[in-house]
Amino acid sequence: MINKYKNYGWFISPLRFGINVLFFSFSVFLFSMQSCKHEPLVPITNNDNGGGGNGGGGNGGGNGLPCNPDSIYFQQQILPFLVSNCAKSGCHDAATAEDGVILDSYVNVMNTGEVTPFDLNDSKLWEVITTTDPDDKMPPAGEPQLNQQQIAMIAQWINQGAQNLVCDDELGPCDSTGVSYLATVKPIMQNKCVGCHTTGNSTNGFVNLSSYAGVQATAQSGALVGSIIHNPMYAAMPKNGPSLSTCEIGKIRNWVAEGALNN
Ligand code: HEC
Structure with missing residues (x-):
């Protein structure tokens, strides 16, 4: 896979993995304190491509690479709405895995969503969110739908090679004033x-x-x-x-x- 950050992978991955493990342990600790509904915990897989495939915990970035507005960052821009709209209990979380499809992490999206980098027409994920056939359409009628901007982001992500990119949005300017x-x-x-x-x-x-x-x-x-x-x-x-x-x-x-x- 083409990845412009590949050369940094050897350096970042051990570091990120350590951070993920720490963060994940802390999350498990918090989770066990406050929730009475236990769902199976998904093990973290770190796939060493500079992107940090964090299925569970994660953060909003933090790998030292500034965000480029022309790139789609899977971890920050795609995964959050896949988790919210698709990887739900009864649908495509790891426990339900409807039709064998699990959309809760980069690795699972690539393996079970049948995404072909650079090829929309050969990507099942793209097909089901854009089809007009009500039997195949995802999310199904009655469920919260993806909006046009989210659908366009999936297209751009696949066309850019369906990479697992993450950037550090703390490095860019953060203007938290004038919010509405x-x-x-x-x-x-x-x-x-x-x-x-x-x-x-x-x-x-x-x-x-x-x-x-x-x-x-x-x-x-x-x-x-x-x-x-x-x-x-x-x-x-x-x-x-x-x-x-x-x-x-x-x-x-x-x-x-x-x-x-x-x-
Ligand atoms: C994948 C599904 C999912 C997503 C995405 C999600 N939530 Fe939730 N949320 C839940 C569930 C389920 C609960 C009930 C508590 C529980 O089971 O952990 C909940 C509970 C809450 C609560 C009540 C917490 C409490 O302890 O009283 C708040 C507030 C909340 N969510 C806000 C948010 C916000 C803000 C976001 C987005 C930034 C968000 N949720 C994204 C599933 C989700």
């Missing part, structure tokens, strides 16, 4: 949360993040910030996906501190 619901908070919710929180019900802690009213109520209870900073009093979010980056967390915290306005 529409421009800042809503897009994060759409890409990383709404797939599991379309409506509040017993399967998701009664948290609805698909509307302003739902996000505002969650913000005001303290659960929004508590869950994303992994305060042990709350379930750590996004569940089963990479954590939000420090920049994203900073923006959401500022929006909440400024009154969680509908702006």
Whole structure:
């Protein structure tokens, strides 16, 4: 596979692996403290291509490589919405593996989503999200759908070689001032949360993040910030996906501190 960061892999991987192990142990510790619903823990596989294939814990980047706006970073841009919309219990998480498809990590997406780098027409994942045949269409009718921007990102990712890239979004400028619901908070919710929180019900802690009213109520209870900073009093979010980056967390915290306005 073509990977422009390949040469750094030997250096980064042992380091990242160590960080992942530490982070993962800590997550397991937190998880065991606060949740009574136990799901099988997916072992971390580090596939040594400079991308850091972290199926479970992970963070918003942190490998020392700045984000290039022309590249699609699987770990930050694709995996979060696959986890939220597809790798759910009863669908394509490791436990259910509907049709043998598991979409919870890079390795599983490549192995079971039948993705062919550079070839959309030969990629099953692409076919099922774009088909008009209601029997094959994913996500199925009635489930939260991918939006046009997410579908376009999958196309761009496959066309760029379906790589497992991660970048360090802490290196770029992070402007967490002037935040608003529409421009800042809503897009994060759409890409990383709404797939599991379309409506509040017993399967998701009664948290609805698909509307302003739902996000505002969650913000005001303290659960929004508590869950994303992994305060042990709350379930750590996004569940089963990479954590939000420090920049994203900073923006959401500022929006909440400024009154969680509908702006
Ligand atoms: C893969 C599904 C999934 C994703 C993605 C997800 N959640 Fe959740 N969320 C859950 C489930 C399930 C619960 C119920 C608690 C549990 O089982 O851990 C929950 C609970 C919560 C709670 C209540 C926590 C508490 O302890 O009271 C909040 C707040 C929350 N989620 C916010 C978010 C936010 C914000 C995001 C995105 C950044 C997000 N969730 C992404 C599945 C998900």
